Amino acid sequence: MQRIFANRARTPEGWLQDVIVSVEDGQIASIQAGQTPQPQDRRVDILLPSLGNLHSHSFQRAMAGMTEVRAAGKDSFWTWRTLMYRFMEHITPEQYEAIAALVFMEMLEAGYASVGEFHYVHHQPGGTRFETMTELSDRVFAAALKTGIGLTHLPVLYTYGGAGEQPLSGGQTRFGNTVDSFAELVTQARAHASRILPGDARVGIAPHSLRATSPRDLAEALMLKDEAPVHIHISEQPKEVADIQTWLGARPVEWLLNNAPVDTSWCLIHATHMTDKETRDMARSGAVAGLCPITEANLGDGPYNGPTFLAEGGAYGVGSDSNVRIALTEELRTLEYSQRLRDLQRNVMIPGEGSVGAAIYLDAARGGAQALGRQAGHISIGNLADLVALDGADTALCAVEGDQLLDALVFAADDNVVTDVWSAGRHMVRNGRHLEREQIVSSYTRAIRSLIDAI
Template structure:
């Protein structure tokens, strides 16, 4: 056998959209799959590492704001005052109070805890949509990539794959000339974003788990000329592009008032949207807009737990599936850190809206809702990262997790229904081992948890 190849064996693995038996998995020296062979004989299995349970590909978490992990559970009390309302915009003000406190050291500790939790939740890559560029006073750090590199260090320490997305953020709204005082940390330009990209690339050269892309916070946060400049630079460099869009009805109304078009409509008509683009949320999109996204080859990132937590609304999965659209999953504000929970909530939101069952199975063309959801989210990892991360197949990065069949949610479940039980039997099953680029991920260190606890005490003391 070729030097540097690792060989694993599992009695059951998810291959090309279905469970396969007796699968021999070989990993090339560069951390990608060399071969995936179902039906391996006993002789072929000899010498392979025996994996402790059924194998699933790792999923890409396509939308993360790592610092918001520090807020999980701390925004669930009603606003004070007889006429106070609780919605996305009031939550955003609370989020800003956290954003304007966090130091690079605290961010690294918070991201380290988050990334360890995402690995435990079955994710093997995270796309961090990162806009905390400046210090707490709003002044630029001596190293413009200071906060970005805190995320890189956290990813390298935990072993998760990271696609860092430094984010363009220039104004507070469509009619604003600049940022609000409480947005001063977010200030950036197309040039500053690309400088962060270049520096992170230099400092992580040779690390196959660290990649970069770019993000535009939203249409309201960037002038059209700046959006065009940044996305042209990203296209030249072959980078994925992410953008928040059509998350809130007020955002849609403001865009219509300012431009005469809906947000996705404007983007499709005025930007060079293509297969590298990832539209985050798209909660309030028309069927025509969803068809337009698919027509451009772009993808949508759905974040069911955060969209529910913030009261955003329900994504129109049937309309997008009818258009043949690509999508991925993200945990965004990290009120949950497990992909089975995200997929379960996506399906349940459809059931509550339509008052039917097994919506994903029907609209995605699968017998199983869990299989339809998982396969779609798996395929969506390619546009989200710009990397080969879409399952157990030669050439894809060798990311995978094993299932613990002793966990109560899976105990005694027939082999063909394991994915269904993983997604729809709650509380969710525990994953066993996690591998990224063919490397087994070690258990989190106690020091990481202690650093996270210390950062939380410092942030929220008093």
């Protein structure tokens, strides 16, 4: 059993002082306030529930900073995607694992305890299968084991190259599966995960988007759900909305809510371009909005409709998506700032009055846990010990108490205030550094150099 002594801890009941949190078999076994630390205790200052990073494409971390050159004409998500396809055509399984391990390590050091890996690179360049169908999923599993992050693996069904069942082309051939081959992949991935990953790992499913599937294929793929999370890209770009409306006769979120059994096990990634009715209906469905503010800003997607969604009690979490920058505090503040810039107001992402930092942080913790199928998101007995500790002596935090600590964390601090992170009790970050940092960085450096040489 581990014992964590925290000077301050944020629980659903509020802030507790001099708290001992006991962890057994990866879960929180007891929470006791007003205690005295013992020599065997891990002593920390501020203890919070850790967030889950609900949306990641780990391989895209390797191209961070390489697409910030304006192309001829109007640059957009679609020109970025062309460059991404060209880049990923050269990634080998060994490089994939090294990149994923760096990404997962950086997430843990930023304060995330878990990740939803939206995994759509399945095959060799040109679409030829690997000898082992789950070769690249297995590489993600190896990276999760090496780093200790809590993994919700989300194999992606990507059957078509665009709305209206267009054929796959170019780099998309590494993604492609029929529903039958996708079922085989998911079955194998679940068998491998159950054999080698910790018990908190999950393998869900991810129909990539309405444009990359079809109504028939989506319905068949959902038969593989098996009480696991379902994630899908939706309404990220105006062109996507227009294409789906032309093809299916309804806007993407409208069509999905009317034709699929969307509920609390679903996560709708981005959902950026929605009408007010779609926003309200999505909130009422119980699905989590998977918001990726840094990537959405980087790609020029546009801001989410936060106030309308919150007014209906909608759940949301955050993810680092393209991993152009992995920064938990920046992700949260970018979410709020996007709302302020659009509405010309301050303190938007809260349905009522109170601490905006606390609302955003705690809402994202709960929503992320829901989207990843993890019993986590708050410090409670029986939950997974997904925990993060902060240095309250840091200049960004030293002058505040109570929920103002969360305001300062979200709006003034950097991720370097993180001292410790536990994922299902695995204590992988200590004194701000991952236990395997040197080896992981070394492997990544070799991988990225060989990848760039190939390109």
